[in-house]
Amino acid sequence: MPSPTPTRARMSADRRREQLLDVTKEMVGEQGFHAVSIEGVARRAGITRPVVYGHFDDLGALLEAMVEREGTRALAQLAEILPTELAEGGSPRDDLLAGLSGYLAAVAADPITWRLVLMPPEGAPPVLREQISRGRDAVVAALADVVRPGLGPGSESPDAELTARMLSSVADESARLMLTDPSRYPRERLLAHAAWLLRQLEPG
């Protein structure tokens, strides 16, 4: 992530807008949504409030714009990961593991954004929850497709959607552990355990 250029120089509207969103994201990451104010963002960006108002109607609009941008990025990352899981290639188990691996990589690469998704803070604009819920539904749907046929004969889930949700929840919990205590829960440990878990779910 490029540092949010606390430049004093003048900026084009586009650059300024991006910078303000960067600053907002940083502040949310550090202190949460409730700590963000137009005043604070302006101060941190090295400018004055009216400039911010020139770009965003009010605090809500600013936060929404930030969430919108980050959400879009996160969904794009997901889009790159999910197809992997549906590849007709390997076994469902390998697909799921590859998906988890990609997911953890994406989370590690942009912790602030994914922290928003994984620990959705109150005070966030409703757009966030909607976006998260949309993303999660996509994931669950994809997982359900993998799970429905069963990981092997005799292990068909009686409730594919719920199974998918639980898998998604396990993946999220893994990501959460990695985010909050990476030294104790390195990616290899999480992946190794997931591999064991999925093996258990196979018949025989």
Add this chain to the structure above:
Amino acid sequence: MPSPTPTRARMSADRRREQLLDVTKEMVGEQGFHAVSIEGVARRAGITRPVVYGHFDDLGALLEAMVEREGTRALAQLAEILPTELAEGGSPRDDLLAGLSGYLAAVAADPITWRLVLMPPEGAPPVLREQISRGRDAVVAALADVVRPGLGPGSESPDAELTARMLSSVADESARLMLTDPSRYPRERLLAHAAWLLRQLEPG
């Protein structure tokens, strides 16, 4: 939950204190921590700010006291549930299922408090996270004890702590689903699925 008596009458210090905590809990439940203010609590309680200051040093202390009280209650509820899981009685699977069942019942009985635990909102005093983390560790430890010997021969977990965490995470996700969409995810559906899941984890 007794309604928080918006009485105008004078109150004993103890009753007033409890009422203020009730009001605070309500407001947090409705609008989140960030929306709570001494002013707001006083207004809702039908009194003036100095009364609140008579009981709590500042907003932080008020929120901490509320979290403290609710946390203690939640931990007490957990304490009633957890031993069940360790009962030498039935199979590990039955113990785990009974534990989940009790957990879901507790959550349904006091949604506001458990929502705090399951969806820990930013803006909450650090005490909350500490209390949650303490509670979760207790649960994970208990689950790990159940899981370590394996749910059956040949199914010993290579990483009991992580397995326990995943089980705990699945239970939490179940509770979360029940809280956010009870008609779609009634307790029976969640329990039935958990039963299937645990059966899959058994060997053979």
Add this chain to the structure above:
DNA sequence: GCCCGATGTTACAGCCGTGTAAGTTGCCTC
């Protein structure tokens, strides 16, 4: 090279929450 629009600032009025000091009122006791 100068001019005009875009970028940015200073300044003001207002709202809401904080915390405290001083005074008032109700209740319980002796």
Add this chain to the structure above:
DNA sequence: GAGGCAACTTACACGGCTGTAACATCGGGC
């Protein structure tokens, strides 16, 4: 039934954030 303490209110000084209007300045294009 009068004192006295606990419960409560009124009132004030203060600080931070919100929006907006009026003014200043930079810089690219003709």
